[in-house]
Amino acid sequence: MTLLRLGTRKSKLALWQANFVKEKLEALGCKVELVPITTTGDKILDAPLAKIGGKGLFVKEIENALLAGEIDLAVHSLKDVPMIIPEGLTLCAITKREEPYDVLISRNGKKLEELPSGAVVGTSSLRRQVQIKRRRRDLKVEILRGNVDTRLRKLKEGLYDAIVLAYAGVKRMGLSGEISQVLEDFIPAVGQGSLAIETRAEDDRVINFVKVLNHEESWLRAVCERAFLRELQGGCQVPIGAYAWIECDLIKIKGFISDLEGERFLEGYEEGSLQEAEEVGKRLAQRLLREGGEEILKEIYGL
Secondary structure, X not given: OOEEEEEEOOOHHHHHHHHHHHHHHHHOOOEEEEEEOOOHHHHOOOOOHHHHOOHHHHOHHHHHHHHOOOOOEEEEEHHHOOOOOOOOEEEEEEOOOOOOOEEEEEOOOOOHHHOOOOOEEEOOOHXXXXXXXXXXXXXXXXXXXXXXXXHHHHHHOOOOOEEEEEHHHHHHOOOHHHOOEEEOOOOOOOOOOOEXXXXXXXXXXXXXXXXXXXXXXXXXXXXHHHHHHHHOOOOOOOOEEEEEEEEOOEEEEEEEEEOOOOOOEEEEEEXXXXXXXXXXXXXXXXXXXXXXXXXXXXXXXXO
16 A cells, blocks of 8 residues: 655644545545644744745745655645745645635624724734725734634634634634634635645656546636736735636636735736636736736835
């Protein structure tokens, strides 16, 4: 029986995701051993991601273990995977996407529009911050880091009046009953709700098992959204969101780029054939750059 060593972060949610993939691979006749790995993003919890290096902090050590041959595959939240994959590695499967939306959880069950003026809302994401500000400039948005349990504990301790999390993570942790509001009008993070399986690029032994788990529709949507983000050269320092979906044999995407205060918020839409999923994402990004996105990027990066 083929033994596969699967690298994962140690949080409850990451372990849920790893076990989800483990079960599917074992149903194909593999034996899977989980290898927990602590990433830099797990160690530094007192600073915003934008200040300490961005989303790659959650995958770098795991990717190093893959390259070193210490593990055979890794499972990531797709939204944590940087646009540039290290040479020698590949994303070979995207699992079926869970709900991509953000959710609000408040201490008293109030929705975003019902929170009192001056209420404190916690989130670690610039993308969420600007969309909250656009809806309610009278709220205080403060940085909140940590795993789902930690964030909920801080909410219940009264450090925040409400917090914003990814629907997928809350659902996977069995905490859907805590949700006060699904923020369906917020544009989500690129890849939010999908799991990505990463392997060594030439490791056919592993790839032949893993590629069976790929969900084609979710893959195409991810390709489109990631092309949008890559074209914008976006990272955690820039508020960017995108959401692609498939309808009537067309892939459609809406996305935005914003300044840090949500005052210049450029939003757009593009569509095209499924075969040009990547090109559709690029086209939307290029249009937003022409409409003022380039100036926003220069200001944020100090160019």
